[in-house]
Amino acid sequence: MPRFAANLSMLYNDVDFLDRFAAAARDGFQAVEYLFPYAHPAPELAERLRAHGLQQVLFNAPPGDWDAGERGLACLPGREAEFRAGIAQAIEYAQALQCPRIHVMAGLVPQGADAAAVRATYVANVRHAAEQAAPHGIRILLEPINGRDMPGFFLSRQDQAHALVAEIGATNVQVQMDLYHCQIVEGDLAMKIRQYLPTGRVGHLQIAGVPERHEPDVGELNHPYLFRLLDSLGYDGWIGCEYRPARGAATHATSDGLGWLKPWL
Ligand SMILES: O=C(O)C(=O)[C@H](O)CO
Numbered sequence: 661m662p663r664f665a666a667n668l669s670m671l672y673n674d675v676d677f678l679d680r681f682a683a684a685a686r687d688g689f690q691a692v693e694y695l696f697p698y699a700h701p702a703p704e705l706a707e708r709l710r711a712h713g714l715q716q717v718l719f720n721a722p723p724g725d726w727d728a729g730e731r732g733l734a735c736l737p738g739r740e741a742e743f744r745a746g747i748a749q750a751i752e753y754a755q756a757l758q759c760p761r762i763h764v765m766a767g768l769v770p771q772g773a774d775a776a777a778v779r780a781t782y783v784a785n786v787r788h789a790a791e792q793a794a795p796h797g798i799r800i801l802l803e804p805i806n807g808r809d810m811p812g813f814f815l816s817r818q819d820q821a822h823a824l825v826a827e828i829g830a831t832n833v834q835v836q837m838d839l840y841h842c843q844i845v846e847g848d849l850a851m852k853i854r855q856y857l858p859t860g861r862v863g864h865l866q867i868a869g870v871p872e873r874h875e876p877d878v879g880e881l882n883h884p885y886l887f888r889l890l891d892s893l894g895y896d897g898w899i900g901c902e903y904r905p906a907r908g909a910a911t912h913a914t915s916d917g918l919g920w921l922k923p924w925l
């Protein structure tokens with residue numbers, strides 16, 4: 661059976677962030693993920709996880725100045741010191757939260773930047789992150805993101821991510837395969853899953869309905885078919901529910917929209 665993690669950045673927006681742990685547990689989730697933990701002290705987050713019997717399965721390294729539009733630092737020449745400081749902070753949080761995965765966002769390619777320099781910066785930065793994370797048993801994840809949601813993002817295709825993972829050459833670097841982004845950029849999801857899961861290089865999956873990024877049962881994808889396929893391939897990792905409920909932040913919007921999950925809990 662697929663195992664589902666609630667993405668607390670997108671789900672349960674009708675309650676404050678710290679109250680989303682309880683809400684997710686009440687709905688039957690045993691794991692959570694979210695974008696960033698850094699606004700809260702790690703012990704406070706660890707206590708929420710403990711109190712509600714939840715595992716933290718993923719969060720992101722600091723992305724640079726998010727409010728100014730930055731979406732990761734890994735590919736940005738000249739920002740290496742900040743990138744390294746962010747990785748050190750992420751590893752501290754991951755240890756405190758017993759979280760085995762950190763997503764390192766690639767970043768937006770700077771206007772006019774030399775493509776080779778951007779790629780070399782990315783490879784060197786991810787290698788550094790992997791080296792720092794490895795002694796703690798933490799995996800570094802790289803996620804291709806569609807260019808409609810994030811124009812200019814360095815990483816958009818699965819083959820690009822897998823080629824980079826091979827070039828980086830660290831056993832604790834894997835691909836975060838977000839099926840929502842993959843459907844928008846490439847389509848042919850079942851064949852992509854069949855192609856990439858057996859490589860052992862997919863460290864986490866995420867889902868959402870396409871194209872609105874609402875519940876998985878809203879939109880053009882047949883998620884039950886994909887879940888059965890994942891089962892048949894023996895996928896035993898987590899699937900992050902990274903979608904915006906169709907009723908937004910209305911009271912109980914997330915819980916009311918979880919009908920799709922019930923058969924899989
Ligand atoms: O947007 C996504 O799909 C993600 O998983 C990132 O972590 C943040 O943008």
Ligand SMILES: [Mg+2]
Pocket residue numbers: 803838866902
């Ligand atoms: Mg994602």
